[in-house]
Amino acid sequence: MSEQSTSFPDGLPRVRAEIDLDAVRSNIRALHGLAARNRAGVMAVVKADAYGHGLLPCARAARAAGAAWLGTATPEEALALRAAGDTGPVLCWLWTPGAPWRETVEAGVDISVGAGWALDRAAAAARAAGRTARVQLKADTGLGRNGCPPEDWPALVAAARAAEADGAVRVTGLWSHFACADEPGHPSITAQQRAFADALEHAERAGLRPEVRHMANSPATLTLPESHYDLVRPGIAVYGLSPSPEVGLPQDFGLRPAMTLRAALASVKRVPGGHGVSYGHHYLTPGPTTLALVPAGYADGIPRHASGTGPVLVAGKWRTVAGRVAMDQFVVDLGGDTAGAGDEAVLFGPGDGGEPTAEDWARACGTIGYEIVTRIGARVPREYRGADRPGEEPAAAPGAGRGADSGAGPGRNVVNASDSVRSGA
Numbered sequence: 001m002s003e004q005s006t007s008f009p010d011g012l013p014r015v016r017a018e019i020d021l022d023a024v025r026s027n028i029r030a031l032h033g034l035a036a037r038n039r040a041g042v043m044a045v046v047k048a049d050a051y052g053h054g055l056l057p058c059a060r061a062a063r064a065a066g067a068a069w070l071g072t073a074t075p076e077e078a079l080a081l082r083a084a085g086d087t088g089p090v091l092c093w094l095w096t097p098g099a100p101w102r103e104t105v106e107a108g109v110d111i112s113v114g115a116g117w118a119l120d121r122a123a124a125a126a127r128a129a130g131r132t133a134r135v136q137l138k139a140d141t142g143l144g145r146n147g148c149p150p151e152d153w154p155a156l157v158a159a160a161r162a163a164e165a166d167g168a169v170r171v172t173g174l175w176s177h178f179a180c181a182d183e184p185g186h187p188s189i190t191a192q193q194r195a196f197a198d199a200l201e202h203a204e205r206a207g208l209r210p211e212v213r214h215m216a217n218s219p220a221t222l223t224l225p226e227s228h229y230d231l232v233r234p235g236i237a238v239y240g241l242s243p244s245p246e247v248g249l250p251q252d253f254g255l256r257p258a259m260t261l262r263a264a265l266a267s268v269k270r271v272p273g274g275h276g277v278s279y280g281h282h283y284l285t286p287g288p289t290t291l292a293l294v295p296a297g298y299a300d301g302i303p304r305h306a307s308g309t310g311p312v313l314v315a316g317k318w319r320t321v322a323g324r325v326a327m328d329q330f331v332v333d334l335g336g337d338t339a340g341a342g343d344e345a346v347l348f349g350p351g352d353g354g355e356p357t358a359e360d361w362a363r364a365c366g367t368i369g370y371e372i373v374t375r376i377g378a379r380v381p382r383e384y385r386g387a388d389r390p391g392e393e394p395a396a397a398p399g400a401g402r403g404a405d406s407g408a409g410p411g412r413n414v415v416n417a418s419d420s421v422r423s424g425a
């Protein structure tokens, strides 16, 4: 009952996230196909370590499959792309006064500006660097997060025009972000589209000539073609998850989840009925049974809210997390079925091998698929499948300011050995 499987090889980690780069590439092509109907290109969002999938391998895969632009939240993420040799268009949008403004200007990364103070910082950094800052003005069309509110927009546009006349900045883009695009039919969607059209009209009348105008996140890319403008800006869909069940299933849009989280059972044993399981004894075995120990816990990004509810494929069946998720491990009740130490537990994946999906985990934990994949921790090695294809040419992308990653030409476009297993960010 508790023997080790003899077939289990040495050297395989206790838990690992397999990242299918073929899926990332085919997702980009599917999104590109939707955007291209509206003559739009793709900005693949690779913030937060590419939603937990690994910044650099995913960025390279996205470029190779036709993403003309990459988007990051922080300047540090954008600078990491440059440090790795990416030379294509990149926008980053989460700025604070103490951020690396000058390095970012020097790196030729587009800076999002939603307020006068940020425009001043970008212009000052440009003067210090002796070059023009590329800035994209962000309109708050209703999200209420970053971005310039409509009443301040004329002043920001005028200040940006003046900074262009000085040679300090060039306004390369005008953009905004949806609040409720993942709830198709939500009344805020059309209100935001109208507000964005107004902001564009004002900016263009004031003389701004942006390279790109963009608004569509994943749900809008999938469901709102009239929001595509020059670029779509998908994140979660790049990694093959649907933004929400209301939008649809990944396969409805030709998307395939790229992450599969697997663990090797650390223990399997028989216990009598009435046996308490894990901290607090919130689970008591209903009768004599087999308990399997999955060596992954909240330190690895397994939500503690999955206690008593998270689904796992073990020995051919879905099992449920028994009792609490601990820092490093949790238990599943095999109900008397047989398994051995080293046998595989699949927490989530694309679902076509019978395993649960990240969406199943999200439902079990009261969260969204985004959080399930993004929170997988630095202690979990990422293992890449589907090396970059040498010679795969980026598709032509309208709205592409500059070329794709010049470091990813034929024959050099390979995930190298040091990337093939890495320890997160």
Ligand SMILES: *Cc1c(COP(=O)(O)O)cnc(C)c1O
Binding pocket: 045, 047, 093, 177, 216, 217, 218, 219, 233, 234, 235, 236, 237, 243
């Ligand atoms: C995260 C993010 C996106 C991507 O959103 P998805 O819903 O993952 O497609 C796009 N734009 C901005 C500003 C973001 O912060």
